[in-house]
Amino acid sequence: MSEADTLVRQRDLRADFPGLLTADGGTWHYLDTAATAQKPQAVIDAMSRALGRDYATVHRGVYSRSANMTLGFEAARRRVADFIDAASENEVVFVRGATEGINLVAQSWGDANIGPGDRIMLSQLEHHSNIVPWQLLAERTGAEIDVCPLTEDGRIDLDWLEANLTERHKLVALAHVSNVLGSILGAKRAAKAARAVGAKILLDGCQSAPRMRLAMAELDCDFFVFSAHKLYGPTGIGVLWAREDILEAMPPWQGGGAMIDTVDFGGTTYAPAPQRFEAGTPMITEAIALHAAIDYVEDAAGEGGMEALFEHESSLAATARAELSRFNSVRLLGPEKSAGIVSFVMEGVHPHDLGTILDEENVAIRAGHHCAQPLMQHLGVPATARASFGLYSTEGDIAALVRGIDRTLKIFG
Numbered sequence: 390m391s392e393a394d395t396l397v398r399q400r401d402l403r404a405d406f407p408g409l410l411t412a413d414g415g416t417w418h419y420l421d422t423a424a425t426a427q428k429p430q431a432v433i434d435a436m437s438r439a440l441g442r443d444y445a446t447v448h449r450g451v452y453s454r455s456a457n458m459t460l461g462f463e464a465a466r467r468r469v470a471d472f473i474d475a476a477s478e479n480e481v482v483f484v485r486g487a488t489e490g491i492n493l494v495a496q497s498w499g500d501a502n503i504g505p506g507d508r509i510m511l512s513q514l515e516h517h518s519n520i521v522p523w524q525l526l527a528e529r530t531g532a533e534i535d536v537c538p539l540t541e542d543g544r545i546d547l548d549w550l551e552a553n554l555t556e557r558h559k560l561v562a563l564a565h566v567s568n569v570l571g572s573i574l575g576a577k578r579a580a581k582a583a584r585a586v587g588a589k590i591l592l593d594g595c596q597s598a599p600r601m602r603l604a605m606a607e608l609d610c611d612f613f614v615f616s617a618h619k620l621y622g623p624t625g626i627g628v629l630w631a632r633e634d635i636l637e638a639m640p641p642w643q644g645g646g647a648m649i650d651t652v653d654f655g656g657t658t659y660a661p662a663p664q665r666f667e668a669g670t671p672m673i674t675e676a677i678a679l680h681a682a683i684d685y686v687e688d689a690a691g692e693g694g695m696e697a698l699f700e701h702e703s704s705l706a707a708t709a710r711a712e713l714s715r716f717n718s719v720r721l722l723g724p725e726k727s728a729g730i731v732s733f734v735m736e737g738v739h740p741h742d743l744g745t746i747l748d749e750e751n752v753a754i755r756a757g758h759h760c761a762q763p764l765m766q767h768l769g770v771p772a773t774a775r776a777s778f779g780l781y782s783t784e785g786d787i788a789a790l791v792r793g794i795d796r797t798l799k800i801f802g
């Protein structure tokens with residue numbers, strides 16, 4: 390066993406995840422954590438308690454159960470702020486997920502700040518959820534979209550970005566970590582380039598939040614989004630972080646209860662941020678389970694903190710790349726140094742066929758375009774196979790993947 394397994398060896402993290410077993414109690418080699426992470430029992434228990442004996446609405450109740458639930462819900466917001474090292478919990482907006490967070494920024498900030506002739510800078514490797522909301526904004530406002538190319542090894546080309554940003558650019562929106570290639574953005578450098586032309590910068594942190602230490606001030610971005618379900622928490626909740634002054638200046642997005650100060654047919658006034666962006670009954674139990682997920686992740690990471698998780702997953706990715714490179718028919722995509730995500734294609738075997746054969750071996754990989762069709766076009770492939778790691782992943786998972794590929798090659802002759 391290599392150092393990559395140290396984290397798991399110190400404490401059997403797999404045992405905390407009921408989802409990592411097959412139906413008959415065997416080992417399930419789950420290599421699709423970039424799509425969604427399995428849930429530790431602590432999160433399942435927190436959610437179940439919140440839905441059961443603790444359940445009540447938040448913010449409006451005068452009875453003690455509701456008051457306690459409100460405390461729990463707001464404690465979750467503080468926990469998120471602490472996890473990402475935000476200046477204040479008022480910078481944390483609960484949304485349905487990263488996708489909704491980006492749509493919120495595009496519609497609220499975008500409609501108020503983007504006009505005809507303005508430009509929005511994206512990159513070739515973005516997830517559809519960091520492309521389509523900006524295309525819709527461009528259609529509404531007459532803005533133009535530019536696409537930053539990639540380096541040969543699949544990273545966002547920051548030399549090109551620096552050379553091509555202009556004062557017409559009002560927003561730069563980039564993936565902090567690519568969900569297909571695992572490429573890590575030089576985020577501070579990208580933020581500096583955006584600042585130099587007076588543009589705002591949004592980072593899509595879906596793949597970085599579960600595996601990197603985050604400090605909003607250090608990243609120096611304006612908006613940051615992530616989804617709880619990739620961070621070992623529940624579906625249905627995510628986070629939009631934005632600098633307080635920016636959030637305060639943003640107009641309401643959806644209207645309804647909880648986002649108002651007073652409502653009158655003569656005119657309505659709105660609550661301050663973040664409540665202004667949280668219309669309706671919020672994701673109460675999901676927020677409480679997200680709190681439990683962050684507690685779990687930090688506890689699992691131990692003294693090494695999120696850096697240790699990053700090391701664990703990136704060294705598994707390096708091992709996987711080394712193992713896969715032994716197959717002549719495998720073409721590895723993306724940079725050598727990846728944040729726990731490895732994409733590849735096999736000559737003569739469609740990724741879907743590979744995924745189906747691996748499934749028979751209890752190995753779950755992702756096969757498809759990964760909601761990144763422009764990246765597939767760039768790579769010249771319709772789809773890739775992707776193995777992605779989580780804090781519970783082991784070298785045993787990689788060995789099972791390699792066995793499955795061996796078998797696939799035999800089947801395909």
Ligand code: PMP
Nearest residue numbers: 486487488516518568593595616
């Ligand atoms: N961006 C990236 C980089 C992602 O990996 C994902 C999820 N695959 C998303 C955005 C969208 O996240 P969600 O579907 O949870 O809103």
